[in-house]
Amino acid sequence: MSTRRRLAGLLGVLALAASTTSACSDGAAAPDGPLRDLTKPLPVTTGIDYVALGDSFSAGPLITTMRNDPTGCYRSRDNYPAFLADWLDVESYTDVTCSGATTADLTGTMRLLDGTRTAPQLDALSADTDLVTLGMGGNDFGIYESLIRCQDGASAPCDVGRLEADARKVAGHVRTAVRDIARIAPDADVYVVGYPDILPTDGTCSAVGASGADLGSVAAVAGTLNDALRRGAEAGGASYIDMEAVSEGHDVCAKGKAWVNGPRLRPGVAAPFHPKINGMRAVATELFRAVTGDDPDVTEYAEPDPDATVTNQG
Template sequence: MPVRAQHRVAAAALATAGLAALGLGAPASAQATEPLDYVALGDSYSAGSGVLPLDPDASLLCARTSKNYPHLLAEATGAELRDVTCGGATTSHFTESQYPGVAPQFDALKSDTDLVTLTIGGNDNNTFIGAILACGSAGVLSLGQGSPCKDAWGDKFTDDIRNKTLPALQKSLKTIRQKSPHAEVAILGYPWIMPKASVSGCYLKMPIAKGDVPYLRDLQTELNSAVEKAAADNGATYVDLNTASEGHDACAPADKRWIEPVLFGTNFVPVHPNAAGEAAMAAEAKKALGVG
């Protein structure tokens, strides 16, 4: 973490611990400790689209919840949050307006910003939406048999990630560093949507043909690897959700899953994190950043 942000977190923690040991209330100087200036960027996985209640400060078109991981992370750290996450965002919406009245997300960045978090890349080139729709439609037509999506699309989605999404991620993280040079930047991977192998009965919730389950899993592996590489190349913290989200995919039982399925789910936006998923993303971000 950059020195300035580290000092703020450490100073607040030491002051609180020392006063607690003495049994004293916080003096004015401790109470006035400046909170971390935190900007949350990103797409629907950062916005928590599909989880209620909606954030009253957000455009309804963004479907942002006040229970997304940025809000939870801000609560845990006492940070001052500017949340500009928005469902459906691509890397282009960092510098362009996504909807009327919704400013480019990078407008929220300042030279003295301390912390930036984001998920991004899943909507670029319709990677998630295109693949889920294509594979779901093919799965329905094949009655869940074979690998019709892989047979039809082959390397199209993974090639787009390598050739288009990765360069866009690299450019975005580089620009964040230029706009907020002192900030700790954390980019989260995407929690697993599909399990390692087809699960009996999952077709009723996620109509993906059995042979296409590993195909989609490999696609998400490629995307998360691109996010990790972009983070490493640009001095950002990569928050790895691969291990933590194993067994919490859309095929998991309702009390275990972090991602809601296409059918019989609870979110009003399917194939997105539920409240438990957003809480888990906040927890993993806290661990990776060493805060909260």
């Protein structure tokens, strides 16, 4: 049963909530209205069917323990979908996030490093789905990979103009993705998750090869990408979770306050320039607040009910 269909009977409960994706032009008209009144949080309900879609910033490569469904997605048991599923006490939880995924992998099969393929991520949705999180877009056009090369201080000068143009195009991809989600899961509430600050916007540090001046251009591209995610979410009728705003001061140069790992591959901690477990908790916290209107009881690790977890076998 969808969240909406349960609301009427639960208002007295404690209030809290490889084919490619076809890309519409960025100027296409928005739908008549959002999937729901986005200014009103969902109340606490029981029996939420939750599906998580996304790339490595949602999957959490190398954070604590990796799941093996499939191994090639490098999906952590302590990523933000797992924390959110735990804190919401969902009835069913399907996490098909996969490292390296693009928006094309929502509708097409994805080839992994071990040669296996995963099913399209949208296959995890159904008419019974109540809640969807979507965290991707940075791998489209190779944007994230290019940004990391730009910060290492050794690459050729970055083509910032091209990167910003590509980042703006992501809005159309996200809008199409949200509309595809709404078509398959018409009663679901959809949240598009933005990317946190990875690199500093003021100054630099030993973990970063580029100068502070050069990082300004990199930060500008990252900001353009997040703006595209927001525009795509709103045009498609979804809510947007602005992680750029709340992650200020938690970039790779923030030392003990960093939500993002540095350039070293650290098994159990995180992949290079990817969120650590504290960054995943931060995303889950913002999502929980958006869904419920309340703060979560934050836990050190994610422990969703094993009976509620539906694994993705690819």
